Amino acid sequence: MAPLGRLHIITDSRHGRDALGATAAALAAGAPVVQVRVADETTDRLAYEFAAQVRRLTIEHGATCLVNDRLQVALAVGADGGHVGADDLPVAAARRVLGPAAVLGATCRDAASARAAVADGASYLGVGPAYTTATKAGLPAALGPAGVGAVAAAVPGTPVIAIAGVTAARVGELRAAGAYGVAVIGAVSEAADPAAATKELLAAVTP
Ligand SMILES: Cc1ncc(COP(=O)(O)OP(=O)(O)O)c(N)n1
Ligand SMILES: Cc1ncsc1CCOP(=O)(O)O
Numbered sequence: 001m002a003p004l005g006r007l008h009i010i011t012d013s014r015h016g017r018d019a020l021g022a023t024a025a026a027l028a029a030g031a032p033v034v035q036v037r038v039a040d041e042t043t044d045r046l047a048y049e050f051a052a053q054v055r056r057l058t059i060e061h062g063a064t065c066l067v068n069d070r071l072q073v074a075l076a077v078g079a080d081g082g083h084v085g086a087d088d089l090p091v092a093a094a095r096r097v098l099g100p101a102a103v104l105g106a107t108c109r110d111a112a113s114a115r116a117a118v119a120d121g122a123s124y125l126g127v128g129p130a131y132t133t134a135t136k137a138g139l140p141a142a143l144g145p146a147g148v149g150a151v152a153a154a155v156p157g158t159p160v161i162a163i164a165g166v167t168a169a170r171v172g173e174l175r176a177a178g179a180y181g182v183a184v185i186g187a188v189s190e191a192a193d194p195a196a197a198t199k200e201l202l203a204a205v206t207p
C-alpha cells in the first residue's frame with residue numbers, strides 16, 4: 001500500500017461553506033488526502049451524494065479519499081477508507097466493515113487508547129486537539145505539540161496526524177514533536193485562496 005499522505009484536508013461541514021469548491025482547489029494544489037466529513041444532521045442520502053462528488057475529484061487527482069464516521073458511505077462510494085472516533089463504530093468493528101486493505105483512522109488523545117486502536121486495526125491515528133479551535137465545539141483542552149508527541153511515541157511506526165487549530169506556521173513544531181502529518185479544516189476552508197493555503201501547508205509537511 002502507498003504511504004499515507006501527510007496533509008489531510010477535511011471537508012468543512014459548517015453552514016454556508018463551499019466545501020466542494022475548497023476541496024477541489026486543495027486537490028488541484030496537490031492535497032494527497034481528503035476526508036469527507038458532513039454534519040451529524042445530514043442525511044445519509046446527502047452524505048452519499050456529497051461523498052460521491054468528492055470521490056470523483058480524488059480519483060481525478062490521484063488522491064486518497066477517506067470518509068468520517070459513516071463507513072457505509074465510504075464503502076458505497078468506493079473510498080479508500082474511513083475515520084472513527086469515540087462516538088463511532090469501535091476500531092475493531094470498523095476494520096471488519098472496511099476490510100483488511102482499507103485505510104482506517106482512529107481518534108486518540110493518550111498513549112493507552114493509541115496502543116489499543118493500533119492493536120484493533122487502525123492504520124493511522126488522528127490526535128488532537130493539538131491547539132484550540134473554533135471549528136468544532138466540545139473538545140477537551142489542547143494537547144499541544146508535546147501531548148501529540150507523547151501519543152506518537154507510544155505507537156512507533158503508526159502515522160500520527162495532528163488535528164485542531166493547525167496552521168502552516170505550526171506544522172514544524174508538530175513534526176518535530178513526532179507527528180507524521182496534519183489534518184485541517186479552517187486553514188484551507190477559511191483561506192482567501194484555498195489553493196495557495198494548501199501549497200503552503202504541503203511545503204510545511206513535506207520532509
Ligand atoms: C484526522 C482526524 N482526526 C480526528 C478526527 C475527529 O474524529 P471524531 O473524534 O470521531 O470526531 P468527528 O470528526 O466525527 O466530529 C477526524 N475527523 N479526523
Ligand atoms: C473534526 C475535528 N476533530 C477535532 S478538531 C476538528 C476540527 C479541526 O478544524 P480546524 O482545522 O479548523 O481547527
Ligand SMILES: [Mg+2]
Pocket residue numbers: 068069083084085086087088
Ligand atoms: Mg467521528
